[in-house]
Amino acid sequence: MHGDLQVLGRAVKQAQYRQHRALESGLSAIGATLAQWDALRAISRSPGASARALAAETFQTEQAFGTLAGRLVAQGWVERRPGHGRRIEHHLTPSGEQVLKAGHKVADEVLAGCYRALSDADRRTLLALLQGLIAEDA
Template sequence: MSVTTELETLGRTIKRIQYQHHRALETGLAAVGTTLAQWDALRAIARNPGASAHILAGETFQSDQAFGTLAKRLVAQELIERRPGQGRRIEHHLTPAGRHMLDAGFPIADGVMTASFARLSGEERAALLTLLSRMATPDMA
């Protein structure tokens, strides 16, 4: 197997696992009335209360425009509030309904991740995290 073929196989395997996670999360989160994109945005806002759309777009791997559209939907659903911040900055905060939706999704995400990584020992998971973290450098973005 050539180096290129090996790297392509590695990249496709990582992408396939990510796709499996996304499909399982979409299915599970639909049962509580949300989507993966919405739940991920709620999670990012909870981790970064008061953050700008630009910061949250980066946290959720979206463009600023895509996150802005998503945030408008979350405001319409009364899951988040957008408040004026310093200067022209708009801050994002969870509402109680948003916190409830976020909390409803955690057991689903925990179940998906637990099932997905169950075939690996704790030591193997730690090694995988170390290797992937080494690859996930800011200069690759």
Template sequence: MHDDLHVLGRAVKQAQYRQHRAMDSALAAVGTTLAQWDALRAIDRSPGASARELAAATFQSEQAFGTLVGRLAAQGLVERRPGHGRRIRHHLTPEGERTLAAGHGVAGEGPPGCCAPRGPGAGGPLMVVLRRLNAQE
């Protein structure tokens, strides 16, 4: 069973890597990267969230997210506002909303080579296994 989990983990990682490369290429056409678009999605889902919260939502360190959001702010895609204490709240600008929407358009088209089948139940048994593994945290 232990070896099976390693094989499964590697297969999931390979699929993720392929999908990320395909998405990065597709998102370049709308002027963004997967990391940037993921940050925009996180901010859109949680407007006013702190860098710590957004870093966790995007699976990044706080330092890496801070660097990324600094670039997004310099590009006029994100606005940082003072919050309670030292907390900085993050919001999308209208340009950030346009970039996010353009990214959704690209993601919805499903770039060629972008891994798995889509639709209801597409994850099937794999999704059951992944949810079980992630519940063990």
């Protein structure tokens, strides 16, 4: 049984790795990395969020996200504003909104290619199965 689980785990990792490589390649054409675009998506979903919340949303440490956010600010894609107490809020700039929008187009094309071998029904099933696994951790 453990052999089958290891094969399953490796297959999930291979699919994720292929997806990430394809996204990195596609996003590089618009001048962004996957980590940058993921951070822009997180900020767009939660404008004004703290670095701690955004780090959790993007599966990074707070320190790593802080470094990334600093680069996004330097590129003019994100703006940091004072919040309550010592909290720093993160917001997209108009330039960041443009990169995010371009990234969505790239991601749609890339992901369509990654999952082209699956029917719509199979994609829905895969999504439901993965969401079931994620819900177990919550």
